[in-house]
Every structure is written in C-alpha cells, then in structure tokens.
Amino acid sequence: xxxxxxxxxxxxxxxxxxxxxxxxxxxxxxxxxxxxxxxxxxxxxxxxxxxxxxxxxxxxxxxxxxxxxxxxxxxxxxxxxxxxxxxxxxxxxxxxxxxxxxxxxxxxxxxxxxxxxxxxxxxxxxxxxxxxxxxxxxxxxxxxxxxxxxxxxxxxxxxxxxxxxxxxxxxxxxxxxxxxxxxxxxxxxxxxxxxxxxxxxxxxxxxxxxxxxxxxxxxxxxxxxxxxxxxxxxxxxxxxxxxxxxxxxxxxxxxxxxxxxxxxxxxxxxxxxxxxxxxxxxxxxxxxxxxxxxxxxxxxxxxxxxxxxxxxxxxxxxxxxxxxxxxxxxxxxxxxxxxxxxxxxxxxxxxxxxxxxxxxxxxxxxxxxxxxxxxxxxxxxxxxxxxxxxxxxxxxxxxxxxxxxxxxxxxxxxxxxxxxxxxxxxxxxxxxxxxxxxxxxxxxxxxxxxxxxxxxxxxxxxxxxxxxxxxxxxxx
Amino acid sequence: xxxxxxxxxxxxxxxxxxxxxxxxxxxxxxxxxxxxxxxxxxxxxxxxxxxxxxxxxxxxxxxxxxxxxxxxxxxxxxxxxxxxxxxxxxxxxxxxxxxxxxxxxxxxxxxxxxxxxxxxxxxxxxxxxxxxxxxxxxxxxxxxxxxxxxxxxxxxxxxxxxxxxxxxxxxxxxxxxxxxxxxxxxxxxxxxxxxxxxxxxxxxxxxxxxxxxxxxxxxxxxxxxxxxxxxxxxxxxxxxxxxxxxxxxxxxxxxxxxxxxxxxxxxxxxxxxxxxxxxxxxxxxxxxxxxxxxxxxxxxxxxxxxxxxxxxxxxxxxxxxxxxxxxxxxxxxxxxxxxxxxxxxxxxxxxxxxxxxxxxxxxxxxxxxxxxxxxxxxxxxxxxxxxxxxxxxxxxxxxxxxxxxxxxxxxxxxxxxxxxxxxxxxxxxxxxxxxxxxxxxxxxxxxxxx
Numbered sequence: 018x019x020x021x022x023x024x025x026x027x028x029x030x031x032x033x034x035x036x037x038x039x040x041x042x043x044x045x046x047x048x049x050x051x052x053x054x055x056x057x058x059x060x061x062x063x064x065x066x067x068x069x070x071x072x073x074x075x076x077x078x079x080x081x082x083x084x085x086x087x088x089x090x091x092x093x094x095x096x097x098x099x100x101x102x103x104x105x106x107x108x109x110x111x112x113x114x115x116x117x118x119x120x121x122x123x124x125x126x127x128x129x130x131x132x133x134x135x136x137x138x139x140x141x142x143x144x145x146x147x148x149x150x151x152x153x154x155x156x157x158x159x160x161x162x163x164x165x166x167x168x169x170x171x172x173x174x175x176x177x178x179x180x181x182x183x184x185x186x187x188x189x190x191x192x193x194x195x196x197x198x199x200x201x202x203x204x205x206x207x208x209x210x211x212x213x214x215x216x217x218x219x220x221x222x223x224x225x226x227x228x229x230x231x232x233x234x235x236x237x238x239x240x241x242x243x244x245x246x247x248x249x250x251x252x253x254x255x256x257x258x259x260x261x262x263x264x265x266x267x268x269x270x271x272x273x274x275x276x277x278x279x280x281x282x283x284x285x286x287x288x289x290x291x292x293x294x295x296x297x298x299x300x301x302x303x304x305x306x307x308x309x310x311x312x313x314x315x316x317x318x319x320x321x322x323x324x325x326x327x328x329x330x331x332x333x334x335x336x337x338x339x340x341x342x343x344x345x346x347x348x349x350x351x352x353x354x355x356x357x358x359x360x361x362x363x364x365x366x367x368x369x370x371x372x373x374x375x376x377x378x379x380x381x382x383x384x385x386x387x388x389x390x391x392x393x394x395x396x397x398x399x400x401x402x403x404x405x406x407x408x409x410x411x412x413x414x415x416x417x418x419x420x421x422x423x424x425x426x427x428x429x430x431x432x433x434x435x436x437x438x439x440x441x442x443x444x445x446x447x448x449x450x451x452x453x454x455x456x457x458x459x460x461x462x463x464x465x466x467x468x469x470x471x472x473x474x475x476x477x478x479x480x481x482x483x484x485x486x487x488x489x490x491x492x493x
Numbered sequence: 494x495x496x497x498x499x500x501x502x503x504x505x506x507x508x509x510x511x512x513x514x515x516x517x518x519x520x521x522x523x524x525x526x527x528x529x530x531x532x533x534x535x536x537x538x539x540x541x542x543x544x545x546x547x548x549x550x551x552x553x554x555x556x557x558x559x560x561x562x563x564x565x566x567x568x569x570x571x572x573x574x575x576x577x578x579x580x581x582x583x584x585x586x587x588x589x590x591x592x593x594x595x596x597x598x599x600x601x602x603x604x605x606x607x608x609x610x611x612x613x614x615x616x617x618x619x620x621x622x623x624x625x626x627x628x629x630x631x632x633x634x635x636x637x638x639x640x641x642x643x644x645x646x647x648x649x650x651x652x653x654x655x656x657x658x659x660x661x662x663x664x665x666x667x668x669x670x671x672x673x674x675x676x677x678x679x680x681x682x683x684x685x686x687x688x689x690x691x692x693x694x695x696x697x698x699x700x701x702x703x704x705x706x707x708x709x710x711x712x713x714x715x716x717x718x719x720x721x722x723x724x725x726x727x728x729x730x731x732x733x734x735x736x737x738x739x740x741x742x743x744x745x746x747x748x749x750x751x752x753x754x755x756x757x758x759x760x761x762x763x764x765x766x767x768x769x770x771x772x773x774x775x776x777x778x779x780x781x782x783x784x785x786x787x788x789x790x791x792x793x794x795x796x797x798x799x800x801x802x803x804x805x806x807x808x809x810x811x812x813x814x815x816x817x818x819x820x821x822x823x824x825x826x827x828x829x830x831x832x833x834x835x836x837x838x839x840x841x842x843x844x845x846x847x848x849x850x851x852x853x854x855x856x857x858x859x860x861x862x863x864x865x866x867x868x869x870x871x872x873x874x875x876x877x878x879x880x881x882x883x884x885x886x887x888x889x890x891x892x893x894x895x896x897x898x899x900x901x902x903x904x905x906x907x908x909x910x911x912x913x914x915x916x917x918x919x920x921x922x923x924x925x926x927x928x929x930x931x932x933x934x935x936x937x938x939x940x941x942x943x
Contacts, residue, residue, distance in 0.1 A: 066755070069588050073581040074835050076562035077573070078547065091539035097546065097564045110542050150584040169755050205757065205877065213756055215877045255882070257905060257941040258725035288533070290643055290678050290687065370539060405872040407884070411678055411687040412720070414901050416871035416884035438873035438882040438903050440941070488722070490873065490882040490903025490941040 020128065023192045025055050025182050029099045033126050036184040039083070040124075042108035044186055047117030048085035048092070050348070051108075054325060055081045055099070055182040056367040059142050062175040065153040068161075073146070080367040083107045087115035089353055093370050126184055129191040130329050131322040134315045135223035140196035142178040144226050149174060152200055156235035160204045163243035166250065168213075169205035170243075172235070174198075183327030191327040196223050197318065197474060199463055202238045206246035214252070216245025217420070220461025222318045233461060245402065245421050248433050255422070255437035255491025261397030262439065262487040263390055263425065266458035268403055270477030273308055273378050274466065275406040275415035276443045277301070281335050281343070282361075282373040282468075283350035285410050292413030292443050293341065301341045302447030305383050308336040310345060312360055312376030318462040319377040319476035326362035326371050333359045335378075339447075347373040365471040375466060379478030383453025387481040390452045392428040398489055399423045399430055400439070413443035438490040446487065454481030499524065499546075500665055502566065503657040506550055509575045511659055515552035515582075517593050518659045521792065521833050522548045522566075525652035530618070532625040533644030535633070540618070549834030550574050554582040556591045562834040590819040591836075594793050598815075598825060599662040601790040602797055606666075607783035610696025613649050613669040621647045624673060624703050631707025632677035638718065639711050643676035643687060645703075654788075662794035670785070671697050675707045679714035686720070686900075688713035688868075693925055695783050713867070716888065720900035723889060723942045729863040730904055730938045731856060731890065734921060736866045737930035741844055743908060744775065745928070746876045748802055748810075749839050750817025750828075759879035759909055760808060768808045769912035772849055775803040777812055779827065779842025786843035786927030793829035793837050800826045802844075806913075814839050845929040849918030853932040856917045858893040864940055865890050866904065879908035885940075903941035911935050 025031045036053060043051035061075040080097040081104055092114025094107040141149065156172035176198035184190045199221030207213045218241030220233050229235060264272060277293070285291035293301065302308070312330030314320050321330050326348045334342045346354070347362030350373055363374035391399060399422060406417030418438045423430040459478035466475040503520045510518035524546035531538040548571070549562040559581030563574045629645035648671065655665040674691035690710035692701035732740060752758040760768060779797030781787050788797050793815055801809040813821070814829035814837045830840025857865065870884035886900040906914075919932030 063584070069586040070584060071586065071588055071591070072558065072560065072836050073585050074560040074562070075577050075581065076549075076834065077570075078562075078564040080545070080564065090537050093539060093541040093543075095543040095545070107543065114537070114540055146581065146584045169757070171755075205755070207756075212759075213877050215757070215875070255905070257903070257939050259943055288643065289641055290685075292685065368543065368545065370541065407870045407872070409687070409868075409870065409886075411685055412717075412886075412900060414870070414884065414886070416873070416903075418871050418873035418882070435878070436873060436875045436880045436882060437905065438871050438884055440870075440884045440901055440903050442901055488901065488903060488941050488943075490884070490905045490939075492882075492905045492907075492939045 018192050018194060020190060020192060023182055024057050024180050035101065036126060037124065039104050039108050040184060040186050042105055043083050043085050043112050044121045045119050046112040046115040047120055048087040048112060048115040050086040050186055052084050052183060052185040052326060053081055054367050057180045058177060060177040061142055062173065063150050063153050064173045065157045066171045068157050070150055070153065081107065082367040083111040084370065085111040085114050086349060090114050091349065091370060095368050121186060124186065124188050126190040127188055129189040129323065129327055131191055131193060132313055132329065134313060134320050134322050135196060137196045137225045139225060140178040141176040141198040141226045148226060152229050152235045156200065156202045156239040159236040159239035160202055160243045163240055164206065164247050166206045166208055166247055167204050167243050168207050172200065172202045174200045185327055189327050191323045193322045198224060200229060200235060200238055201463065202242040204242040204246045206250055208250045214246050214249035216242045216249065218242040219463040222316045222462040223320060224316050248421065252433040252435045254493035255434040256398065256489055256493045257491045259486050259488050261394050262484045262489065263394060263397060263399045264479060264482050265399065265401035266454065266456045266479060266481050268460040268477065269400055270379050270460060270479035271403050271406050271417050273380055273479060274375060274477050275408045275417055276441060276446050277308060277335060278310065278375045278378045279408045280410050280413060280443045281345055283344040283346045283354060284373050286344050287350045287354050291410045296341050296444065299341055300339050301444045302336050302339040303450045304339045305453040306336055306339050306447050306450050307381040309381065310335055310375050310378045314377050317377050317476045318464065318474045321376065324360045324362045325364045328358050328360045328362065330360040330376060345373045345375060347371055363473050365473060369471050374468065374473055375475050377459065377476035379457065379459060380480065382455050382457035382480045385452045385454050387454045387456050390454055390481050390483050391425060391430065393452065394425045395427060397425040399425050408443065414440065415443055416440045434491065440488045440490060449485040450482050451485050452483040456480045499655055500663065503655045504663055506548065506571060506575065507657050507659050510550060510552050510578065513575050513579050515554055515579060517553040519551045519593065520548065520657050522655040523652060523833065525650060527650050528621065529646060529648040530622045530625050531644050531646045532622065532629050534642060535626065537622060538644055547833050548574060550578045551834055552578045552582065553591060556587045556589060557582045557585045558591055558836060559585060560834045590816055593658055593660050594795050594815045594825060596660045599660060599794045600796045601664045602780060606787050606789060608666060608668040608695060608787060610669050612697045613671050614651050616649065616697060627703035628673055628675040628707040631704040632675045632711040635708050635711035636715055638679050638681045638715060639677045640680050641678040643678065645675040648672050656792065656794055658794055664790050664794060666789050670695055671700060673700055673703060673706050675710040677711045677714050679718050681718050684718045686714050686717035688717060717886065717898050720886065720898035722901045723899055723940060725940065725942050727937050727939050729860050730935045731863060731865045732933045733865065733867050734931055736869050737933040738928050739869055740933065741846060741928050741930050743874050745841055745844050748812050750811050750813035750821065751839055752876060753811050754817055754820040758876050763808050766808055767806050769803050769806045770915040771806045772918045773803055773806055773912065773915050774847040776801050777842050777844045781843050784843045784924050786841055791827045791829040792831045795825055795827040795829060797842055798827045812839055812841065841927055843924065843927050845922065846918065846931065848920050848922035848931045850920055851917055853919050853921055856919055856932055856934050857890055857895065860890045861892055863890040864899065865895055881906050881908050881911060904938050905941060906938040
C-alpha cells in the first residue's frame with residue numbers, strides 16, 4: 018500500500034512533511050534514533066452462550082507512540098489524539114530522555130520493503146454482522162449435536178483490523194493493514210449427572226471471513242471442543258514424576274515457545290539474564306531438533322508483513338540440528354549487540370514500547386512415522402492438546418499444561434488422563450528428544466503470548482516428537 | 494478536558510442512545526495518566542509518560558443488547574459510538590434475564606474511600622527515577638552473588654472513572670496508585686536465579702522504602718540458588734503469602750456467578766455446605782478504605798459491599814452481578830466488572846482469607862518433611878473439576894526448618910481436597926493488591942519431581 022492511500026494520509030491528513038517534522042521534534046534533544054508508530058484499530062466480537070447470542074461489541078481506538086533512543090536509553094510517550102499539537106507534545110516528552118543539541122540533519126522518508134502475506138481485500142471486520150453471527154450459531158448447534166452428553170456450549174468470535182504506519186529517523190516509512198480473526202468454542206459434557214468435563218478448540222488467522230466457511234468451519238472447531246469434553250469423561254488420574262512423553266503435532270509446539278523461544282529473545286541475552294546467555298554455537302538440543310521462528314508465513318496468526326518497528330519480517334533459524342544459532346532481535350538490542358535485526362520487534366499497541374518477540378515458532382519435520390514413535394514407548398504419556406505455558410527465562414524452567422493426553426502402555430494408547438502440567442528446563446529438555454515425526458503441523462491459530470505486560474498473537478508448530486525424560490505433574 | 498465535561502458527556506451519551514431507540518443504556522468513561530521509569534545496572538533504561546481516555550456504551554433494546562467503545566471523544570466519535578451499539582442489537586438474541594439493576598439497587602458508598610492521593614501527581618520525575626535507582630542499588634549491593642539485574646521500576650497511575658445509566662445513576666471517582674519493584678539476578682557458579690519484590694500503594698508516602706524492596710528481592714533470589722529437583726512424593730505443602738494468594742484467585746473463579754449458572758465450577762450447588770476446613774474464612778469486601786479492590790460502586794452502578802464467601806469452612810455466597818443473580822434467582826452482590834464496554838462480568842473487591850493465629854515459623858516448625866512454595870508457574874488449574882497441577886519452586890522443609898532450594902517440580906491435587914485440607918492458616922495477612930492470603934498449609938499434595 019502507498020502512503021497516500023493509508024488512512025493516516027487520507028482521513029487524518031498527515032503528510033510526509035508532518036512525519037519528518039515530528040521525528041525532528043523527537044530528536045531535538047540529541048537522541049540517536051526515533052520512530053513513530055501510528056495505529057488505527059477496529060475490533061468486533063460476538064458471543065453465544067446457552068444458544069443465545071448474548072454479546073456483541075465493536076469499537077475503535079487510535080493513537081501514536083513516539084520513541085526516542087539515546088545511548089541505549091529509551092524515552093516513550095503516546096497520544097490517543099492524532100492532532101499535530103498532541104503528537105508534537107508526545108515527541109517532546111519522549112525527546113527528554115536525551116540531553117544535548119540535536120545531531121540530526123534534515124532527512125527524507127522512503128517507503129520500506131514489505132511482504133504481502135495477507136492479501137485480504139475485505140477484512141472480516143468489514144463484513145456484515147449478520148454473516149459473522151452465523152459462525153457462533155453454527156458452532157453452538159454443531160457442538161450440541163455432537164453428543165447427547167454435551168450440555169453447555171459457548172462460542173466466541175472476535176476480529177480486528179489494525180492499520181499501522183511506522184516512520185523512523187533512519188528514513189523508513191512503512192504501512193500495513195493487518196486483519197485478524199478467530200473463533201473459539203468451549204463445551205461441557207456430563208455423564209449420568211456426574212462431574213462435568215470441559216473441552217476447548219479454536220483458530221483463525223490473518224484471513225478473510227471465507228476461511229471459516231471453506232477451510233476451518235465452525236463445525237470443525239465445535240466437534241473438536243465437544244470431542245475433547247466427551248473424551249475427558251473417562252479420564253483417569255495423571256501420573257506423577259519423570260517419564261517418556263510423546264507430543265502430538267501442532268499446538269503442542271508451545272513446548273518450543275516456552276522451552277527455547279523466550280530464552281532466545283535478544284533483550285534477555287543482551288542483559289545476560291537468560292539461561293541461554295552466552296551459549297551461541299553450543300549444543301542445546303538433540304541433533305534431531307531444528308527450530309525456526311518465521312514471521313513471513315502467509316495468513317498465519319503470528320505473521321506480519323513488517324514488524325512493529327517497520328522492518329520486513331523473515332525466517333530465523335534459532336536452533337539448527339541441536340546447535341544454538343540465533344537470537345530474535347529488535348532495533349535496540351541489535352544495535353547494542355551489533356547484530357542484524359531479525360524483524361522481531363513487536364508491541365501490543367501504540368501505548369507500548371517494542372521488544373523482541375516470537376512470531377510463528379516451530380520445529381522442522383524429521384523422518385519417523387508418528388505410529389512408530391508411539392509404538393516405541395513401553396510406558397509414558399501422549400499429549401495432544403495443551404492450555405497455556407510459562408517460562409522463567411533465568412533458571413530456564415518452563416511449564417505447559419496438558420488438557421488432553423493419554424497413557425501409553427506397551428506402545429499403545431490406553432486411557433485418557435486428567436489435566437496435568439509438564440515441567441522441564443529449557444537448555445536441557447530438548448536434549449532428550451529421541452524421535453521426530455514427519456508430520457509437522459502448525460497450530461490452528463489461537464495463540465496469545467504475554468511478556469512484560471504486553472500480549473501479541475503468535476503461532477506454534479511441531480511434528481510428533483518423543484522426549485525420553487520429562488516431569489509430569491499428576492497425582493497418580 | 495475538565496472534570497465536569499466528562500461527567501456531562503457520559504450523561505449525554507446515555508441520552509443520545511435513548512433518543513436513537515435504546516430502551517436502556519449504560520456509559521463508562523475512563524481517563525488515565527501513566528508514568529514509568531526503569532533503571533537497570535544503575536542507568537536509566539526507559540522512561541514512559543502518557544495519558545489516554547476512552548468511552549464505552551452498552552444499550553438494550555427490550556431484552557436485546559449491543560455494545561461499543563471509542564477512544565475518539567469528538568462529536569463525530571460519540572455519534573459513531575451510539576450508532577455502533579444500536580446496530581448490534583439486531584444480531585443479539587432476546588434474553589429474558591438481560592437488563593440493568595433495579596433502580597433501588599443503584600447507589601454509591603458515601604465518604605472518603607482514600608482511593609486518591611494527591612502526592613502521586615506531584616512527584617518530580619527525578620524523584621521517581623531516584624526511587625527506582627535506590628531499590629536496584631539496594632539489591633545489587635546486598636550480596637556479591639547479585640551480579641546482574643533485570644532492573645527496578647517505579648510506576649504511577651492517576652485515573653478517573655465515570656459511569657452513568659438510564660435508570661438515573663451517575664457517579665465518578667478518582668484513583669491513584671504507585672508501585673516500586675526490583676528484579677535482581679543471583680549467580681553462583683552454574684546456578685542463576687532471579688526473583689522480585691514490590692510495594693504498591695495509593696500514595697507515595699505509603700510505599701515501603703526502596704531499600705526494603707531491593708534487599709527483599711535480593712534475598713529471595715539468593716535463597717533460590719543451587720536448587721535441586723526432589724523425588725516424587727506426597728507431602729504437606731506450605732504456601733507463602735505470595736503463592737497462597739493465587740489459591741484465592743482460583744477460589745474466586747470457582748465462586749464466580751457466571752461459572753455457577755453454567756455449571757462450570759466445582760462449587761456449583763454447594764451453598765451452605767462445608768467446602769473447606771474450619772480454619773478457612775474468606776470474604777470479599779469492596780469497602781475497605783485505601784485498598785486496591787475498593788470502589789464506591791461497581792461497574793453497573795451498585796454500591797460496593799462486604800460479602801462472606803466462606804465462613805469457617807461453609808460456603809455462604811457466590812459473587813454476582815445483576816445478570817448472574819437473575820439467572821440464579823438471587824440478588825447482585827455488587828461485583829459487576831467490565832472494561833469500557835460489553836455486558837458486565839464479575840470482579841472482586843478485596844478478596845481475602847481471614848488470618849489465623851500461627852506465625853509462619855510455627856507452621857513450618859511442625860513439619861518434619863514438606864515443601865514451602867515460593868513460586869508457581871503455568872495455568873494448570875481446571876475450575877470445572879478442581880484439578881490442580883502447577884509448576885513450583887521453593888524451599889524444602891526438613892525437621893521443621895527451611896533446608897534447601899527446590900525447583901523444576903510440580904505440585905498437584907484437587908482444589909476440593911486442598912480447601913478441606915487447609916490444616917493451618919498463618920497470622921501474616923497483608924494486602925499487596927486486591928487478593929490477599931496469609932501463609933497456608935495443606936495437609937498433603939503430590940510433588941512431582943524425579
């Protein structure tokens with residue numbers, strides 16, 4: 018998209034000259050670098066509960082964040098008013114991080130390179146509400162029809178259209194239009210008036226509404242949620258202690274996000290507070306493991322044409338055949354570490370300072386057949402679905418919570434087990450990966466990653482893998 | 494924008510919504526200024542300062558609802574806000590239980606709840622930076638093994654909350670807070686651990702001294718060094734107040750009225766029954782002056798109040814907004830909560846467990862072999878079934894004393910059993926946020942390790 022077609026030029030009458038002026042204001046106290054992040058965000062959501070559409074919300078928010086970097090220090094201010102006076106005021110506040118005369122000569126802004134990863138002409142947010150409400154109604158009907166033991170269903174649909182513009186004192190101007198949509202379904206099952214069990218499923222991406230009509234339908238997510246709830250009715254106590262764990266393909270890739278992804282974000286490594294600090298080039302996983310973070314996959318929830326600092330996203334190799342190869346960099350850390358940026362600078366909104374973040378994190382496929390992997394385990398746990406996870410990047414300890422898993426006995430899946438948390442240590446856990454399947458799958462698109470109070474959408478993926486040793490936190 | 498202007502605007506939004514066809518309307522406006530200073534390794538790392546505001550509207554047309562929000566408070570922005578909410582009523586369903594509180598239920602607590610402290614607005618930037626710097630310095634100089642830091646942060650927030658509805662309620666209040674935190678990193682040989690400590694208050698004068706925050710954070714990081722993984726076993730588990738509080742977070746989810754009517758909580762249908770040990774008394778109190786869960790009215794315009802949740806082990810009340818109350822044939826407990834817009838959810842006032850008589854030392858001294866939990870990780874709590882399984886770190890209790898650091902283990906059980914198994918409640922209750930609990934001992938849980 019051209020600058021002149023952007024909402025900021027067309028509706029808010031912002032010119033290139035204005036942007037150059039604001040950047041000059043931001044650097045008026047002698048800062049080394051400045052950027053402006055303009056955001057215009059439309060969101061909507063629809064919720065169904067007890068087969069009634071009980072909620073529908075839409076809204077608009079906008080603002081601009083001004084950042085100044087001086088000697089590694091960051092000054093940040095923002096305004097939710099796009100008038101020149103308020104932007105200038107924010108620029109002056111951010112400028113005060115520096116102390117000295119302006120060092121910057123006059124500069125011009127040139128359009129930066131971008132991908133076109135989500136060529137969605139009409140974003141879901143721009144479609145008729147009557148079409149979108151059908152998605153939750155269909156999900157509700159399908160989950161209830163799945164099994165007579167399903168007695169409660171909730172479905173929630175949410176979309177957004179974020180228009181952003183980044184202008185930097187290095188002369189780069191980028192514009193992006195970022196659609197996002199997801200549908201989530203939760204179902205409760207009960208057998209003979211006994212204890213209920215819950216199942217959940219959901220997904221989406223940077224897609225047109227058609228995605229939910231042709232690719233992943235409400236019926237697909239509804240059946241998944243209902244199936245998980247019904248399966249859990251027969252669940253037994255989860256085991257406790259160290260054992261062999263097999264992860265199924267797709268969403269269990271959250272292991273990578275927690276075990277290695279966060280620990281490889283450059284800010285933690287620049288400061289020397291990550292369990293991976295100083296381990297570049299060392300073996301941190303078995304030779305079967307190659308881990309990638311790729312922000313440039315078409316239509317994915319975690320993808321971006323440009324990161325939130327205006328840099329084109331790319332494919333980054335984090336671990337290659339078990340050896341630590343790369344960190345995820347943003348502007349500040351790459352400058353201080355004298356490393357190349359990796360297109361990983363992200364922020365939740367104009368009100369937030371960018372930092373290095375993951376996009377879509379996954380492990381490359383191996384050569385094993387998934388059935389052979391399960392068959393090779395005399396006694397262990399097979400986990401196919403997870404809730405959230407968390408990591409302490411300094412000790413490297415991480416957890417992720419299995420919401421659907423099965424006992425493996427003599428190479429066969431036997432009983433489903435109740436929810437249990439798995440715990441491991443980042444630089445150690447992947448050394449025990451002894452088989453990697455040929456069935457790499459990315460998740461369906463519902464990940465949200467939190468770091469220092471900022472949430473951003475992410476994706477994960479993994480093939481079936483076998484981990485010879487991991488601690489399972491059950492009670493049995 | 495002047496104070497009166499925003500209150501008038503909220504009333505005006507409600508009137509415009511009624512004129513546009515709504516039979517009822519609720520408008521929330523919030524305004525806030527934030528500041529934060531981070532210092533790391535004795536240098537300023539970042540400074541952030543800004544203000545923002547937004548308005549939200551929820552309307553009903555009969556028993557159908559619609560909701561909208563905007564950060565654009567211009568005339569066009571407000572017109573768009575009203576139109577956006579009204580049009581959504583076309584796609585929602587008639588819900589017999591939807592609606593505003595009854596007029597006689599509306600109101601606000603009188604008197605000064607001490608939510609606003611003028612000193613927060615008057616602080617000089619240099620003092621805020623210096624406060625963070627002193628906290629980090631205290632951590633860094635506490636011990637040679639504190640060789641690194643994720644920094645210290647000083648944050649302030651000054652806000653104003655306005656609410657008006659078409660049943661005649663109009664109210665607003667100002668609130669401030671400031672907080673100071675430090676995250677030092679301890680290192681000894683191959684072992685590296687971090688921890689944090691913080692202080693938070695409505696006014697600057699009520700904060701703990703920066704040196705206390707820094708030193709406490711350092712001691713917490715140091716005592717985690719050289720942690721080991723223990724064998725899998727069933728033992729008594731003691732939660733220090735910082736982790737005990739998370740059990741109250743879990744309990745809050747389980748007495749949440751929306752989860753109750755959906756049968757999504759293991760406490761559904763248990764009113765009047767013994768659900769916890771006799772040592773356990775839990776209240777929700779939105780009226781305690783100066784605390785973080787206090788407010789004159791909830792997000793539907795109903796006065797805040799004190800509600801007994803568990804009294805000596807017996808479940809007394811769920812926490813309700815108007816909708817959940819109607820679904821359950823009860824009355825709202827003044828716990829409605831929402832952001833700028835949407836149907837009200839349920840929030841807490843100050844949700845806390847009454848303190849007991851034993852000191853933490855007394856509780857620990859009676860345990861021959863057990864686990865003292867100082868950190869919990871992950872989201873492995875299922876409120877539907879009560880299944881509980883989380884990552885944990887802390888100190889091992891050997892012969893009544895804290896003996897060595899433990900990490901990379903899990904603790905597991907079921908909240909039903911854990912509540913009934915609360916054998917001891919400490920005397921060390923303090924409020925650092927809207928949820929608070931003293932030290933708690935649970936008779937037996939499974940520790941998952943080697």
